[in-house]
Amino acid sequence: MSTPSIPFSARLRAASEGAHAAAESQRYVSALVAGDLDVAGYTDLVVQHQAIYAALESTADEMRDDPLAGPFVDDALHRLPALEADLAHLVGPDWADRTGPHAETVAYADRIRDTARSPERFVAHHYTRYLGDLSGGLHIGRAVARHYGLSGAAGTAFYHFDRIPEPKAYKDAYRARLDALPLTAESESALLEEALLAYRHNTAVFAALARHVPADGTEAAA
Template sequence: MDTPPLPFSARLRAATQGAHAAAEGQRYVTALVAGELDLAGYLDLVVQHHALYQALESAAEAMRSDPVAGGFVDDALTRLPALEADLTELAGPDWALRTAPHPATVAYADRIRAVAGTSPVRFIAHHYTRYLGDLSGGLYIGRAVARRYGLTDGSGVAFYAFDLITRPKAYKEAYRARLDALRLSPADEAALLDEVLLAYRHNTAVFAALARHVPDGPEITEAVA
């Protein structure tokens, strides 16, 4: 008997496992979770997140009524208000005048703007990479950051609190079911996979830029092609 093909979500997860591990294994991430950075090192991550989610959530509005991508747009995932609250808490009400994204973040945000507002499958790729990561390792990072940096009242870590998603595991399972229900051509599947891999490379480059905050020096990574 022939083995049934793996669902698309399983194939996508398997094909990107190495890239995902490379991003999560960056020295900045381990130092942040271990509490080895000062608060400015954490604040810098929040600044980068704001630039990225500004681009992604703008694309989400453009895709809200799209027959392919619209089913992934969910206000329960929206992060911009939480990020702006975190920046106000950590850097003051004039944070926008005193902070700026790194060039690696600008390149990542520019890529999202270039493709996610017009290509449904590439929008899904960036949406999947960011939000499923937020609901997986991101929740662990949020708890660690709150504990390590004395933000246990929730102030400064609102980004990691999905108040409208009470069961993250069930939400992720439903999300993967939506991926599996997509009727994509082989070319569209390939484009989605390629864009997820590119998103992970961009994310790794952002973490490498943030490694300037790590006490033992910067981390070297290849530029995103």
């Protein structure tokens, strides 16, 4: 009796579990969700996200007609308008002149743009960002709003998916698309490798943001 094959989405999740956990366990993330930062410490994360999603969503536009990556491109996921609204609220209308990404974020964004030449590698970045946003990201959004005095979606619009009313159903359908990918052994290996790289880039960004974590555990000074 043959053993049922493990779906690719399950293998991808298992292969990246350690890297995902390493990113989530960074000091900055713990301090953010515990409310140990000041608003500037949270705002710096929004700045980094804006640079990352600008790269991801401009690359997605290039991939819309790609037979492998195109089915994953969905405007309902796009975060860039929300991030720019958050920055306008947190920093002001001139946020683009007053803020900028860290070197680690620039490297991450550059890597995402490079995947325009490799659809399976683009899917890896798409997966690690958006499925994370629809999972733990929703919890982070609630914690941020509660701890940093941000009411409604003002300053936390990034975490509100108004066009995706049922995140679990969306994630299930997304994983089904992953399972249906016509991957060769080589392209499957590339996707798995890129997912690990994406998590390493994300970890590096969180490490750079750790400058906002107060050394004595009290809230950082503004």
